[in-house]
Amino acid sequence: MALIGAILTVLGAFLLYLGARHQKLMRPLGPFGKCSAVIVLGAGLALLLGSLGPAAAVFAWMIGAMLVWTIAPLTIAWWRGAPDGK
Numbered sequence: 001m002a003l004i005g006a007i008l009t010v011l012g013a014f015l016l017y018l019g020a021r022h023q024k025l026m027r028p029l030g031p032f033g034k035c036s037a038v039i040v041l042g043a044g045l046a047l048l049l050g051s052l053g054p055a056a057a058v059f060a061w062m063i064g065a066m067l068v069w070t071i072a073p074l075t076i077a078w079w080r081g082a083p084d085g086k
Contacts, residue, residue, distance in 0.1 A: 002060075005047030009061050012041030013068035025076050041065070 013066035019029040044064075048057035062073075 001047050001051040005044045005051065005057075006060065006064055008040050008044030008047060009064040010044075010068055012037050012039075012044055013065040014072060015040060017069060017072050021078070022072070024080060 014028065015033060017023055018025065019034040019037060021028050041061075045057065045061045046063050051057075055070065
């Protein structure tokens with residue numbers, strides 16, 4: 001259950017990242033996509049709470065989300081390469 005919760009947390013965080021206006025991967029998701037991301041993040045937290053203690057579950061949930069929000073922009077910028085003229 002903890003693994004599924006971690007996967008849902010990472011997926012929800014990435015979907016929430018895709019809803020941001022300043023992300024460079026694709027066109028930002030609309031309100032339905034952002035709402036879905038929040039639901040998936042909540043489901044991930046619920047599964048983590050069911051399998052871990054409350055403090056460990058919230059810690060793992062926050063670390064998973066922060067990891068995605070830190071690594072995704074850097075990875076996408078590296079993948080797209082430098083803009084012309086730089």
